[in-house]
Amino acid sequence: MASGCLRLTTAVLLTATCLLVIGVDSADKITTCDYGHWQVHRLYCDHGVINVQQALYGRSSSLVCANDKPQKHLANTHCAQPNTANRLKKSCNGKKLCEVSLEDFRKPDPCADTFKYFQTNFTCLPAITVVVCEGSVAHLHCGFGHVIDVYGADYGRRDRTTCSYRRAAHELENVDCTHPTDLVAKMCNGKYACAITASNTVFGDPCVTIYKYLEISYTCQFVDSADKITTCDYGHWQVHRLYCDHGVINVQQALYGRSSSLVCANDKPQKRLANTHCAQPNTANRLKKSCNGKKLCEVSLEAFRKPDPCADTFKYFQTNFTCLPAITVVACEGSVAHLHCGFGHVIYVYGADYGRRDWTTCSYRRAAHELENVDCTHPTDLVAKMCNGKYACAITASNTVFGDPCVTIYKYLEISYTCQCKYLILRLIPISQSAAICAVS
Structure with a gap:
């Protein structure tokens, strides 16, 4: 008997899994000719969730949906309903199945006397899907060294079977109650674990009397350990600096103000440290826009000082960020x-x-x-x-x-x-830095 052991890094093992274990969904193009009032455009992923790339309602080719149509109804190939792609992304991204009515895109008519169609290019991203009934809690979690990245979330109802046990018929009848929300992404992105309640209190009530559910799709992204950088605001030209030895910056949280009486407190009178509920609005979003995706990022505190969020309080800039491989x-x-x-x-x-x-x-x-x-x-x-x-x-x-x-x-x-x-990797055993594959023959 002989034995041997091949040691593989995480990246190599995941790549091998991608290449050998599970089939891939290539990019899809779906075309729906606009023949009638109740025409439906349907996107579906066998594995993973929808990621819309491009979408058109109108006409860009004289050959598509041209059967038995007079040439004058096909001649205008520069016809497009504005904002179609963004609207479709909001409705469909992060879902396994998405159906939209062409009726919602017909007005205002982008080109009268032209026969139109709906055409979408999309891919299927690997994802974990969580569904919880109204009143329950959705638990999102990732293995060691990975953080949550939410593709999409919906609170409402779009079928009569999900979360239907012992529910009266009138509580299930509205299946056109889809309410996409970015609240889950705002609350959970960048965290190792996250819990969020499926309730009207959190998401509002998109359809009164209907029993709803929360549907979330997300993935787990590999990250280096999180860093916290604090810059005390001592002067006009103070600079807040983020840096990644490996990979690029991914800001999780950021504060300009004060949330602790102990941070940047040296030699400062207590009255200037007492207000621990001071925060410049929109700091995190502004920092993400400036720094995400960069290896090095420096921002001036001067850009965050006005308007002063708390006069007479000594402030600091504090950021939690991770470094994503890139x-x-x-x-x-x-x-x-x-x-x-x-x-x-x-x-x-x-x-x-x-x-x-x-x-x-x-x-x-x-x-x-x-x-x-x-x-x-x-x-x-x-x-x-x-x-x-x-x-x-x-x-x-x-x-x-x-x-x-x-x-x-x-x-x-x-x-x-x-x-x-692009493969749907099914519940792999968590891997930290490497994995061993041993064969005995």
């Missing part, structure tokens, strides 16, 4: 950034910036005046909108695409992204 791409102005993932994986963009924040990047043979503004950071969600869910993506670093945040300055595009497995 691929970083930098493309100089005029060049093309190429994002790509291996077989069975799709792109997920953490963040992107177009501008300049140092003197050295993309500086070869550039005049000094083209590099002098290093406070020209312009976060953009355009890369995420164009590339998320795709196997490969190319985007040009140019003012035409992103606008010009600093005229006369030579800029660059910096992108951080990861490759997410």
Whole structure:
């Protein structure tokens, strides 16, 4: 008898699992010709949950849904109902099944006398789904070294069978009571575990007299250990600095103000430490917009001081953040950034910036005046909108695409992204840093 043991890192093992264990849903395109009043556009994932990439209600081709239609009703191929993709994402992202009525997209008519259709490109993301009946508590949790990332959540009712045991018929009759909510994401994202009650008190009541349920889809993202950075506000040019040795910044919580009488308390009179309910509104969202997806981020406290959230209180800036594993791409102005993932994986963009924040990047043979503004950071969600869910993506670093945040300055595009497995990985045993596969023969 001989025995041997092959030791694999987490990344290698997960990749092998992706490639060998479970089949993948390729990107889907669904087209519904608009033949009648009650036409329904239906998206469905065998495995995982819906992630809408593009959507059109109108016409962009003279060949689609063209059977038996006169040419004059097919000629206008520049017809599109505005905001269709965003509305569909809000309704469908994070669900296994989603049906929308074309009636909701017909008015105002984007092109009279043109025969229209609804067409959607979407992918299926691997996800954990939790359903809890009204009055119960949803428990979301991830294994060691992973945090929650919510794809979508709905509070209401969309069928007559879920949470129906011993319920009267009139409590189940409204199955068009879907109420997408971002509250679960706000409460749970970035945490190792989270509990949230399915109740009208938390989510409001989208359909009175109907017995409702909360449906959540989420995934567990790998993270490095969480860091807490505190900067005491001693002066005008104080800078709050976040940095990742490996990966990119993912802000969880941030405070400018005071929530403890012990933090930054040295040599300060008690009266200036007493107010522990002081917080500048929207600090976390502003910091996420500035820092998420970057390896290094520095923000001036000056930008958060006005209006003063609590006069006569000595304040500090405190941030909890994690470092997410990421691929970083930098493309100089005029060049093309190429994002790509291996077989069975799709792109997920953490963040992107177009501008300049140092003197050295993309500086070869550039005049000094083209590099002098290093406070020209312009976060953009355009890369995420164009590339998320795709196997490969190319985007040009140019003012035409992103606008010009600093005229006369030579800029660059910096992108951080990861490759997410498109396979539905079913309840793997938690892995910390490595796993051993031993064979005995």
